[in-house]
Amino acid sequence: MTGTIDWIAADWGTTNLRLWAMSGRVPVEARTDPRGMSGLAPGDYGTVLTEATAGWPAVPVIASGMVGSRQGWSEAPYAPVPCPATPRLVPVPGDPGGRPVRIVCGLRQDDPADVMRGEETQIAGLLAAHPKFDGVACLPGTHTKWVRISAEEICNFKSVMTGEIFGLIAGQSVLRHSVEGGECDMPAFLAAVSDALARPERGYGNLFQIRAEGLLGDLPPQIARARLSGTLIGWELAATKPWWLGSDITIIGASSLARLYSEALSAQGLAPRSVSVEDATLAGLSAAYDRFRSEG
């Protein structure tokens, strides 16, 4: 038997919409809809939400992600760090679909300039599960986030474009011929991480050699892919050394990308823990729902 559906959790990102019918903190049904922010006009969101939640009661909706950007449904302004981890919410005017809809605010940092939208909810989830966490959360993705957390506050953060740059080089540059179809060979990956950490500039100068070795020799795609990935993640670890060195690290993510970060950090002598994105997102949206109920 499932419990009563008393609210709806929504992770509404650029490329899709994930929804959970919630009974307290327990998801009783999950749905995925392909209508992400990038394909929608401001007037579309209400209809999409009504269609995507068909059959569920008209209970409050708590949404995080790019839905709150200036180009999204209803802008949820960035909250400045440092700030408490519990998400700040803004209402979508007019209670669309006859129920309250609240969007989680992203975070901003003014110096150095940085922004996030969506990850703050996962961090809130991490802190809901581990209120005493004092360390750094690493959220691998298109723009990987490194977030320093202490005393139940988000202190500061840093975004690195590794995921996006890897996608462009592996998918569209001349290296696409060399890396396509390859898994990632772990020893070659860790060797590239180590080289890039020790001598970042050398790896940059050697990217074209990945292609040339494929043309002149017989470089297996899983080695080529590992070298590209390891070089980029190695640069990122070199750039973020003050964030992870000597820190308690939790990686939020269970994908193959998160595993690469975990292996790379472990090779530097750290012992990162991992939590799943879905668990963290649901816990964060649940914390936001608690705030909504207490604040009205």
Place this chain on the structure above:
Amino acid sequence: MTGTIDWIAADWGTTNLRLWAMSGRVPVEARTDPRGMSGLAPGDYGTVLTEATAGWPAVPVIASGMVGSRQGWSEAPYAPVPCPATPRLVPVPGDPGGRPVRIVCGLRQDDPADVMRGEETQIAGLLAAHPKFDGVACLPGTHTKWVRISAEEICNFKSVMTGEIFGLIAGQSVLRHSVEGGECDMPAFLAAVSDALARPERGYGNLFQIRAEGLLGDLPPQIARARLSGTLIGWELAATKPWWLGSDITIIGASSLARLYSEALSAQGLAPRSVSVEDATLAGLSAAYDRFRSEG
């Protein structure tokens, strides 16, 4: 009065075909055709050449560039370095159009693996004009080449993917919003080069900040573009320091990209000279034509 056309020079690259009707070493007419290698099947080249040279006599054609790649008209195998700078030629079978057609061989380096196709002709042109050149040629482009030359030989070379990576990040990543429409502010460019040379990893970690400063503040696109470009060229200079430090440098290129390399190297205390790509290409194809006439 123009001289007799006695041969045709062709620079047949990936995206277009440039042709010169030559009288000895003097171009008497130039044409550009959009039918580059990337849009052609092997059977198309003969027809394209006949159409593009319409009205010119059926004299020998000397062609360099991607036309000689495995995916081109007729493969001109890579010649291994070290090798003399004078281009090696292979015939297109059957004298298409009733005249000899020769393609310039590219160059290969086995350790570390590297290849070039097209640039070897420009280097031959540089050496035809300056036979005693002893130093390093820098050829900025999609894949910038650094080429060590001594005693009229090409000793070794290194390709760096700066042009292609800049194009992908500036044109397709989240930074496209920040850099579009911008010229390149020279002081900001040189500052970014200097930072990237001194601390390559820091610039990598700060790429996303270019976008964030545009979102949260008012970063002018010419500054954003300069920071991205300076970061990448700074990494390249860090990776190629053994090639340029203390060397006599000639940049082959007259584009705005070549100017950036010239300014960046000058800021490191060098005094690079520049020669135009067209002059170098024509001088190199002329040297190849001389070889063709002497060898038959």
